[in-house]
Amino acid sequence: MMLILSYCQDALEKLLLSPSIGTESSLPLLTTAVVLAIVLVLYFRNMNSSKVIGDKTLPPMAPYSFLETVKTLSTSDAPWFYQRIARSEIGTVFRLQLFPFGFGPDVVIAGDPKLAQSVLRNSTNLKPAFIYKSVIRGPTLFTAEGGRWHHARKATAPAFSSKHIQKMNVTVLEQVTKWIQEDLVPNYVEKEASFDIASVFLRQMLKGISVAGFEYEMSDDECEEFLLELKIATLARSHNPITKIVSPFTSVGRRSNLAVDRNREFAKKVLEHYRSLECPNDGTIISMIANNANYESDEERIGDIMVFYLAGHDTTAFSLAWTLLELAKNQSEQTKLRSALRNTPREEWKNLVELRCVLKEGLRLHPVAAGGSWRVLSDDINTDKYFLAKGSIIAIPFLVVHRNKEYMDKP
Ligand code: HEM
Structure with missing residues:
Protein backbone atom coordinates (compact mmCIF):
# COMPACT_ATOMS: atom_id res chain seq x y z
CA MET A 1 0.00 0.00 0.00
CA MET A 2 2.84 2.34 0.88
CA LEU A 3 4.33 1.73 -2.54
CA ILE A 4 1.11 2.72 -4.28
CA LEU A 5 0.70 5.79 -2.10
CA SER A 6 4.23 6.96 -2.71
CA TYR A 7 3.84 6.35 -6.44
CA CYS A 8 0.58 8.38 -6.41
CA GLN A 9 2.20 11.16 -4.48
CA ASP A 10 5.16 11.20 -6.82
CA ALA A 11 3.00 11.27 -9.96
CA LEU A 12 0.69 13.98 -8.62
CA GLU A 13 3.60 16.15 -7.47
CA LYS A 14 5.20 15.87 -10.90
CA LEU A 15 1.88 16.65 -12.53
CA LEU A 16 1.18 19.73 -10.41
CA LEU A 17 4.71 21.07 -10.63
CA SER A 18 5.12 20.29 -14.30
CA PRO A 19 5.51 23.36 -16.53
CA SER A 20 4.37 21.23 -19.45
CA ILE A 21 0.73 20.67 -18.43
CA GLY A 22 -1.41 20.69 -21.52
CA THR A 23 1.48 19.80 -23.79
CA GLU A 24 2.21 16.48 -25.44
CA SER A 25 4.66 15.42 -22.71
CA SER A 26 2.06 15.78 -19.93
CA LEU A 27 -0.25 13.23 -21.55
CA PRO A 28 1.39 10.13 -20.04
CA LEU A 29 1.39 11.77 -16.63
CA LEU A 30 -2.30 12.71 -16.81
CA THR A 31 -3.23 9.23 -17.95
CA THR A 32 -1.16 7.72 -15.17
CA ALA A 33 -2.85 9.91 -12.54
CA VAL A 34 -6.35 8.83 -13.66
CA VAL A 35 -5.38 5.18 -13.69
CA LEU A 36 -3.74 5.51 -10.28
CA ALA A 37 -6.98 6.73 -8.77
CA ILE A 38 -8.76 3.63 -10.00
CA VAL A 39 -5.90 1.44 -8.86
CA LEU A 40 -6.24 2.81 -5.33
CA VAL A 41 -9.88 1.79 -5.16
CA LEU A 42 -9.22 -1.70 -6.42
CA TYR A 43 -5.86 -2.17 -4.75
CA PHE A 44 -6.95 -4.35 -1.85
CA ARG A 45 -8.89 -6.69 -4.08
CA ASN A 46 -5.76 -7.65 -5.93
CA LEU A 126 1.80 -20.97 -27.43
CA LYS A 127 3.75 -17.74 -27.03
CA PRO A 128 1.82 -14.65 -25.90
CA ALA A 129 2.44 -12.37 -28.87
CA PHE A 130 2.08 -9.14 -26.86
CA ILE A 131 5.32 -9.95 -25.03
CA TYR A 132 7.34 -10.64 -28.16
CA LYS A 133 6.25 -7.89 -30.58
CA SER A 134 7.84 -4.46 -30.17
CA VAL A 135 11.29 -4.28 -31.75
CA ILE A 136 10.36 -5.93 -35.06
CA ARG A 137 6.66 -5.19 -35.70
CA GLY A 138 4.29 -7.39 -37.68
CA PRO A 139 4.06 -11.18 -37.51
CA THR A 140 7.37 -12.99 -37.12
CA LEU A 141 8.68 -16.37 -36.07
CA PHE A 142 8.84 -15.02 -32.55
CA THR A 143 5.32 -13.65 -32.38
CA ALA A 144 3.44 -16.00 -34.68
CA GLU A 145 1.35 -18.87 -33.44
CA GLY A 146 0.02 -22.08 -34.95
CA GLY A 147 0.50 -22.59 -38.68
CA ARG A 148 2.41 -19.40 -39.35
CA TRP A 149 4.98 -20.21 -36.65
CA HIS A 150 5.15 -23.81 -37.80
CA HIS A 151 5.90 -23.10 -41.46
CA ALA A 152 8.45 -20.41 -40.68
CA ARG A 153 10.19 -22.50 -38.03
CA LYS A 154 10.12 -25.73 -40.01
CA ALA A 155 11.26 -23.99 -43.16
CA THR A 156 14.34 -22.50 -41.54
CA ALA A 157 15.25 -25.48 -39.31
CA PRO A 158 17.36 -27.26 -42.02
CA ALA A 159 19.69 -24.25 -42.08
CA PHE A 160 20.78 -25.43 -38.61
CA SER A 161 21.59 -29.02 -39.54
CA SER A 162 25.10 -30.02 -38.46
CA LYS A 163 26.27 -29.85 -42.09
CA HIS A 164 25.18 -26.22 -42.42
CA ILE A 165 26.37 -25.28 -38.95
CA GLN A 166 29.82 -26.56 -39.95
CA LYS A 167 29.71 -24.46 -43.11
CA MET A 168 28.70 -21.40 -41.10
CA ASN A 169 31.48 -22.14 -38.60
CA VAL A 170 34.08 -22.06 -41.39
CA THR A 171 32.83 -18.66 -42.59
CA VAL A 172 32.75 -17.21 -39.09
CA LEU A 173 36.18 -18.67 -38.26
CA GLU A 174 37.69 -16.96 -41.32
CA GLN A 175 36.18 -13.67 -40.25
CA VAL A 176 37.31 -13.96 -36.62
CA THR A 177 40.84 -15.01 -37.69
CA LYS A 178 41.02 -11.89 -39.87
CA TRP A 179 39.95 -9.76 -36.90
CA ILE A 180 42.57 -11.38 -34.65
CA GLN A 181 45.37 -10.83 -37.17
CA GLU A 182 44.43 -7.39 -38.42
CA ASP A 183 42.95 -5.74 -35.34
CA LEU A 184 43.35 -7.62 -32.05
CA VAL A 185 47.06 -8.43 -32.27
CA PRO A 186 48.45 -5.15 -33.68
CA ASN A 187 46.10 -2.77 -31.86
CA TYR A 188 45.56 -4.41 -28.49
CA VAL A 189 47.90 -7.34 -27.79
CA GLU A 190 51.09 -5.66 -29.00
CA LYS A 191 50.17 -2.32 -27.47
CA GLU A 192 48.87 -3.95 -24.28
CA ALA A 193 45.70 -1.89 -24.64
CA SER A 194 42.34 -2.91 -23.20
CA PHE A 195 39.08 -3.14 -25.11
CA ASP A 196 35.42 -4.01 -24.54
CA ILE A 197 35.13 -7.64 -25.57
CA ALA A 198 31.31 -7.67 -25.55
CA SER A 199 31.16 -4.72 -27.89
CA VAL A 200 33.63 -6.38 -30.30
CA PHE A 201 31.75 -9.70 -30.18
CA LEU A 202 28.43 -7.97 -30.92
CA ARG A 203 29.86 -6.61 -34.15
CA GLN A 204 31.68 -9.81 -35.03
CA MET A 205 28.52 -11.88 -34.51
CA LEU A 206 26.31 -9.52 -36.49
CA LYS A 207 28.71 -9.58 -39.43
CA GLY A 208 29.26 -13.33 -39.06
CA ILE A 209 25.54 -14.15 -39.13
CA SER A 210 25.07 -11.80 -42.04
CA VAL A 211 27.73 -13.47 -44.20
CA ALA A 212 27.16 -17.07 -43.10
CA GLY A 213 23.37 -17.07 -42.97
CA PHE A 214 22.42 -14.30 -45.41
CA GLU A 215 25.28 -14.02 -47.93
CA TYR A 216 25.42 -10.31 -47.17
CA GLU A 217 28.61 -8.50 -46.11
CA MET A 218 27.64 -5.84 -43.62
CA SER A 219 29.78 -2.73 -43.75
CA ASP A 220 31.06 -1.17 -40.51
CA ASP A 221 28.56 1.68 -40.96
CA GLU A 222 25.63 -0.68 -41.48
CA CYS A 223 26.67 -2.60 -38.40
CA GLU A 224 26.85 0.54 -36.24
CA GLU A 225 23.52 1.82 -37.56
CA PHE A 226 21.78 -1.50 -36.95
CA LEU A 227 23.02 -1.65 -33.35
CA LEU A 228 22.14 1.98 -32.66
CA GLU A 229 18.60 1.70 -34.05
CA LEU A 230 18.06 -1.55 -32.19
CA LYS A 231 19.14 0.12 -28.96
CA ILE A 232 16.71 2.99 -29.55
CA ALA A 233 13.84 0.61 -30.30
CA THR A 234 14.64 -1.58 -27.30
CA LEU A 235 15.00 1.26 -24.81
CA ALA A 236 11.53 2.53 -25.69
CA ARG A 237 10.01 -0.91 -25.26
CA SER A 238 7.74 -1.20 -22.27
CA HIS A 239 5.40 -3.72 -20.68
CA ASN A 240 3.44 -0.80 -19.27
CA PRO A 241 0.11 -0.72 -21.17
CA ILE A 242 -0.29 2.99 -20.49
CA THR A 243 3.08 3.73 -22.04
CA LYS A 244 2.11 1.55 -25.01
CA ILE A 245 -1.12 3.46 -25.58
CA VAL A 246 0.46 6.92 -25.43
CA SER A 247 3.67 5.89 -27.18
CA PRO A 248 2.64 6.97 -30.75
CA PHE A 249 1.95 10.49 -29.40
CA THR A 250 5.35 10.97 -27.77
CA SER A 251 8.65 11.84 -29.42
CA VAL A 252 10.29 8.80 -27.80
CA GLY A 253 7.61 6.51 -29.26
CA ARG A 254 7.87 8.07 -32.72
CA ARG A 255 11.66 7.78 -32.69
CA SER A 256 11.38 4.16 -31.64
CA ASN A 257 9.04 3.47 -34.58
CA LEU A 258 11.52 5.12 -36.92
CA ALA A 259 14.27 2.89 -35.49
CA VAL A 260 12.19 -0.22 -36.28
CA ASP A 261 11.50 1.13 -39.81
CA ARG A 262 15.21 1.65 -40.42
CA ASN A 263 16.17 -1.85 -39.36
CA ARG A 264 13.35 -3.31 -41.45
CA GLU A 265 14.75 -1.32 -44.39
CA PHE A 266 18.10 -3.01 -43.79
CA ALA A 267 16.44 -6.46 -43.74
CA LYS A 268 14.69 -5.59 -47.03
CA LYS A 269 18.07 -4.72 -48.55
CA VAL A 270 19.42 -8.12 -47.45
CA LEU A 271 16.48 -9.87 -49.15
CA GLU A 272 16.91 -7.86 -52.37
CA HIS A 273 20.65 -8.53 -52.37
CA TYR A 274 20.03 -12.26 -52.10
CA ARG A 275 17.61 -12.13 -55.03
CA SER A 276 20.21 -10.31 -57.10
CA LEU A 277 22.84 -13.06 -56.65
CA GLU A 278 23.56 -15.07 -59.79
CA CYS A 279 24.57 -18.26 -57.99
CA PRO A 280 23.23 -18.16 -54.43
CA ASN A 281 24.22 -20.96 -52.03
CA ASP A 282 21.72 -23.60 -51.01
CA GLY A 283 20.78 -24.24 -47.41
CA THR A 284 21.42 -20.74 -46.05
CA ILE A 285 18.87 -19.12 -43.73
CA ILE A 286 18.07 -16.48 -46.35
CA SER A 287 17.51 -19.07 -49.08
CA MET A 288 14.97 -20.81 -46.87
CA ILE A 289 13.13 -17.60 -46.11
CA ALA A 290 13.26 -16.12 -49.62
CA ASN A 291 12.21 -19.31 -51.41
CA ASN A 292 9.47 -20.35 -49.00
CA ALA A 293 6.15 -19.90 -50.79
CA ASN A 294 4.21 -20.19 -47.53
CA TYR A 295 5.06 -16.61 -46.63
CA GLU A 296 2.17 -14.36 -47.51
CA SER A 297 4.34 -11.36 -48.32
CA ASP A 298 7.86 -9.96 -48.27
CA GLU A 299 6.86 -7.95 -45.21
CA GLU A 300 6.59 -11.27 -43.37
CA ARG A 301 9.94 -12.41 -44.77
CA ILE A 302 11.53 -9.16 -43.61
CA GLY A 303 10.17 -9.77 -40.09
CA ASP A 304 11.83 -13.19 -39.94
CA ILE A 305 15.11 -11.93 -41.37
CA MET A 306 15.11 -9.42 -38.50
CA VAL A 307 14.39 -12.24 -36.02
CA PHE A 308 17.55 -14.10 -37.01
CA TYR A 309 19.76 -11.02 -36.97
CA LEU A 310 18.36 -10.08 -33.55
CA ALA A 311 18.13 -13.51 -31.93
CA GLY A 312 21.54 -14.62 -33.13
CA HIS A 313 23.94 -11.78 -32.41
CA ASP A 314 23.66 -10.52 -28.83
CA THR A 315 22.76 -13.93 -27.40
CA THR A 316 25.99 -15.44 -28.70
CA ALA A 317 28.16 -12.35 -28.17
CA PHE A 318 27.16 -11.79 -24.55
CA SER A 319 27.26 -15.50 -23.68
CA LEU A 320 30.85 -15.70 -24.93
CA ALA A 321 31.86 -12.45 -23.24
CA TRP A 322 30.41 -13.53 -19.87
CA THR A 323 32.09 -16.93 -20.17
CA LEU A 324 35.47 -15.32 -20.84
CA LEU A 325 34.96 -13.08 -17.81
CA GLU A 326 34.22 -16.12 -15.63
CA LEU A 327 37.36 -17.80 -16.97
CA ALA A 328 39.39 -14.69 -16.17
CA LYS A 329 38.08 -14.84 -12.60
CA ASN A 330 38.77 -18.59 -12.28
CA GLN A 331 42.41 -19.06 -13.23
CA SER A 332 42.55 -22.77 -12.43
CA GLU A 333 39.59 -23.51 -14.74
CA GLN A 334 41.22 -21.39 -17.40
CA THR A 335 44.46 -23.34 -17.17
CA LYS A 336 42.58 -26.65 -17.31
CA LEU A 337 40.65 -25.59 -20.41
CA ARG A 338 43.72 -24.16 -22.15
CA SER A 339 45.74 -27.33 -21.70
CA ALA A 340 42.78 -29.50 -22.84
CA LEU A 341 42.43 -27.38 -26.00
CA ARG A 342 46.16 -27.49 -26.71
CA ASN A 343 46.24 -31.27 -26.40
CA THR A 344 43.24 -31.90 -28.66
CA PRO A 345 43.04 -31.50 -32.44
CA ARG A 346 40.68 -28.68 -33.46
CA GLU A 347 38.24 -31.04 -35.24
CA GLU A 348 37.64 -32.79 -31.91
CA TRP A 349 36.98 -29.68 -29.85
CA LYS A 350 33.24 -30.14 -30.25
CA ASN A 351 33.48 -33.31 -28.10
CA LEU A 352 35.84 -31.86 -25.49
CA VAL A 353 34.31 -32.26 -22.01
CA GLU A 354 36.26 -29.33 -20.53
CA LEU A 355 35.04 -26.96 -23.24
CA ARG A 356 31.45 -28.18 -22.98
CA CYS A 357 31.42 -27.75 -19.19
CA VAL A 358 32.86 -24.23 -19.37
CA LEU A 359 30.29 -23.15 -21.98
CA LYS A 360 27.40 -24.73 -20.06
CA GLU A 361 28.46 -23.12 -16.79
CA GLY A 362 28.81 -19.75 -18.55
CA LEU A 363 25.29 -20.09 -19.96
CA ARG A 364 23.95 -21.22 -16.58
C1 HEM B 1 24.40 -18.54 -26.98
C2 HEM B 1 23.58 -18.33 -27.98
C3 HEM B 1 22.08 -18.35 -27.90
C4 HEM B 1 21.24 -18.42 -26.83
C5 HEM B 1 21.61 -18.49 -25.34
C6 HEM B 1 19.88 -18.42 -27.32
C7 HEM B 1 18.74 -18.48 -26.54
C8 HEM B 1 17.46 -18.56 -27.03
C9 HEM B 1 16.27 -18.74 -26.22
C10 HEM B 1 16.26 -18.85 -24.71
C11 HEM B 1 15.22 -18.76 -27.06
C12 HEM B 1 13.77 -18.96 -26.69
C13 HEM B 1 13.04 -17.69 -26.59
C14 HEM B 1 11.63 -17.97 -26.15
O1 HEM B 1 11.11 -19.05 -26.28
O2 HEM B 1 11.05 -17.05 -25.64
C15 HEM B 1 15.71 -18.61 -28.41
C16 HEM B 1 14.93 -18.59 -29.53
C17 HEM B 1 15.41 -18.39 -30.80
N1 HEM B 1 16.72 -18.24 -31.18
FE1 HEM B 1 18.31 -18.37 -29.96
N2 HEM B 1 19.92 -18.33 -28.70
C18 HEM B 1 21.24 -18.29 -29.10
C19 HEM B 1 21.74 -18.19 -30.39
C20 HEM B 1 20.95 -18.09 -31.52
C21 HEM B 1 21.46 -17.98 -32.88
C22 HEM B 1 22.96 -17.95 -33.28
C23 HEM B 1 20.38 -17.87 -33.70
C24 HEM B 1 20.30 -17.73 -35.21
C25 HEM B 1 21.21 -17.20 -35.98
C26 HEM B 1 19.18 -17.95 -32.86
C27 HEM B 1 17.89 -17.89 -33.33
C28 HEM B 1 16.77 -18.08 -32.55
C29 HEM B 1 15.42 -18.08 -33.09
C30 HEM B 1 15.02 -17.93 -34.56
C31 HEM B 1 14.56 -18.28 -31.99
C32 HEM B 1 13.03 -18.38 -32.04
C33 HEM B 1 12.65 -19.81 -32.20
C34 HEM B 1 11.15 -20.00 -32.22
O3 HEM B 1 10.41 -19.14 -31.79
O4 HEM B 1 10.74 -21.04 -32.67
N3 HEM B 1 19.58 -18.08 -31.55
N4 HEM B 1 17.10 -18.50 -28.36
Missing part, protein backbone atom coordinates in the same frame (compact mmCIF):
# COMPACT_ATOMS: atom_id res chain seq x y z
CA MET A 47 -3.16 -7.98 -3.22
CA ASN A 48 -4.21 -11.35 -1.84
CA SER A 49 -1.06 -13.22 -0.98
CA SER A 50 -2.62 -16.48 -2.07
CA LYS A 51 -5.79 -17.58 -3.81
CA VAL A 52 -7.73 -20.79 -3.41
CA ILE A 53 -10.02 -22.20 -6.11
CA GLY A 54 -12.00 -25.13 -4.71
CA ASP A 55 -9.41 -27.32 -3.03
CA LYS A 56 -6.63 -26.04 -5.31
CA THR A 57 -4.17 -23.32 -4.44
CA LEU A 58 -2.74 -20.86 -6.91
CA PRO A 59 0.90 -19.85 -6.40
CA PRO A 60 1.32 -16.93 -3.97
CA MET A 61 1.01 -13.39 -5.30
CA ALA A 62 4.20 -11.31 -5.14
CA PRO A 63 3.65 -8.23 -2.95
CA TYR A 64 3.92 -5.69 -5.74
CA SER A 65 1.17 -3.62 -7.28
CA PHE A 66 0.37 -3.67 -10.98
CA LEU A 67 2.20 -0.39 -11.49
CA GLU A 68 5.28 -1.43 -9.53
CA THR A 69 5.37 -4.65 -11.53
CA VAL A 70 5.08 -3.21 -15.02
CA LYS A 71 7.46 -0.40 -14.11
CA THR A 72 10.15 -2.87 -13.04
CA LEU A 73 9.55 -5.37 -15.84
CA SER A 74 10.17 -2.57 -18.34
CA THR A 75 13.73 -2.17 -17.04
CA SER A 76 16.88 -4.28 -17.12
CA ASP A 77 16.25 -5.02 -13.44
CA ALA A 78 13.47 -7.48 -14.43
CA PRO A 79 15.46 -10.74 -13.97
CA TRP A 80 16.81 -9.56 -10.61
CA PHE A 81 13.31 -8.50 -9.57
CA TYR A 82 12.18 -12.10 -10.16
CA GLN A 83 15.23 -13.38 -8.34
CA ARG A 84 14.64 -11.17 -5.26
CA ILE A 85 11.08 -12.47 -4.98
CA ALA A 86 12.18 -16.07 -5.56
CA ARG A 87 14.80 -15.80 -2.80
CA SER A 88 12.23 -14.38 -0.35
CA GLU A 89 9.83 -16.57 1.64
CA ILE A 90 7.48 -16.52 -1.39
CA GLY A 91 9.60 -19.08 -3.26
CA THR A 92 10.44 -19.74 -6.87
CA VAL A 93 6.88 -20.11 -8.20
CA PHE A 94 4.66 -17.07 -7.76
CA ARG A 95 2.08 -14.86 -9.42
CA LEU A 96 2.55 -11.27 -10.57
CA GLN A 97 0.06 -8.49 -11.27
CA LEU A 98 0.74 -7.85 -14.92
CA PHE A 99 -2.84 -6.80 -15.65
CA PRO A 100 -4.65 -3.99 -13.83
CA PHE A 101 -7.49 -4.57 -11.35
CA GLY A 102 -7.22 -8.35 -11.37
CA PHE A 103 -8.47 -8.53 -14.96
CA GLY A 104 -6.70 -10.78 -17.43
CA PRO A 105 -5.30 -14.25 -16.98
CA ASP A 106 -3.08 -15.30 -14.08
CA VAL A 107 0.57 -14.51 -14.70
CA VAL A 108 2.80 -17.10 -13.07
CA ILE A 109 6.57 -16.92 -12.77
CA ALA A 110 7.97 -20.44 -12.93
CA GLY A 111 11.47 -20.46 -11.46
CA ASP A 112 11.31 -24.16 -10.70
CA PRO A 113 13.27 -26.18 -13.31
CA LYS A 114 10.84 -29.12 -13.42
CA LEU A 115 7.79 -26.91 -13.90
CA ALA A 116 9.71 -24.79 -16.45
CA GLN A 117 10.67 -27.90 -18.39
CA SER A 118 7.13 -29.26 -18.51
CA VAL A 119 5.78 -25.92 -19.79
CA LEU A 120 8.45 -25.50 -22.47
CA ARG A 121 8.26 -29.11 -23.63
CA ASN A 122 4.56 -28.93 -24.34
CA SER A 123 4.42 -27.58 -27.89
CA THR A 124 0.70 -26.82 -27.59
CA ASN A 125 1.59 -24.02 -25.16
CA LEU A 365 25.41 -18.30 -14.67
CA HIS A 366 24.65 -15.67 -17.30
CA PRO A 367 21.63 -16.70 -19.36
CA VAL A 368 21.19 -14.03 -22.01
CA ALA A 369 17.44 -14.46 -22.16
CA ALA A 370 17.50 -13.94 -18.39
CA GLY A 371 13.99 -12.47 -18.34
CA GLY A 372 12.93 -15.71 -19.90
CA SER A 373 10.51 -17.40 -22.21
CA TRP A 374 6.77 -16.85 -22.01
CA ARG A 375 3.97 -19.26 -22.83
CA VAL A 376 0.18 -19.47 -22.56
CA LEU A 377 -0.98 -22.73 -20.99
CA SER A 378 -3.09 -24.86 -23.30
CA ASP A 379 -4.18 -27.10 -20.37
CA ASP A 380 -4.40 -26.99 -16.59
CA ILE A 381 -1.27 -28.00 -14.68
CA ASN A 382 -1.37 -29.56 -11.21
CA THR A 383 1.94 -29.71 -9.37
CA ASP A 384 2.28 -31.24 -5.90
CA LYS A 385 1.91 -27.70 -4.53
CA TYR A 386 -0.06 -25.60 -6.98
CA PHE A 387 -2.77 -25.42 -9.57
CA LEU A 388 -2.12 -23.44 -12.77
CA ALA A 389 -5.21 -22.86 -14.87
CA LYS A 390 -5.46 -23.27 -18.64
CA GLY A 391 -4.97 -19.83 -20.22
CA SER A 392 -2.49 -18.68 -17.54
CA ILE A 393 0.55 -16.85 -18.80
CA ILE A 394 3.74 -18.50 -17.63
CA ALA A 395 7.08 -16.69 -17.57
CA ILE A 396 10.20 -18.77 -17.20
CA PRO A 397 13.05 -16.54 -16.03
CA PHE A 398 16.19 -18.53 -16.78
CA LEU A 399 18.19 -16.61 -14.18
CA VAL A 400 15.92 -17.94 -11.40
CA VAL A 401 15.73 -21.44 -12.89
CA HIS A 402 19.51 -21.72 -13.31
CA ARG A 403 20.28 -20.41 -9.83
CA ASN A 404 17.63 -22.34 -7.96
CA LYS A 405 18.96 -23.27 -4.50
CA GLU A 406 16.84 -26.41 -4.30
CA TYR A 407 18.72 -27.94 -7.21
CA MET A 408 22.19 -26.42 -6.91
CA ASP A 409 24.68 -26.47 -4.02
CA LYS A 410 26.39 -23.28 -5.10
CA PRO A 411 23.82 -21.46 -7.25
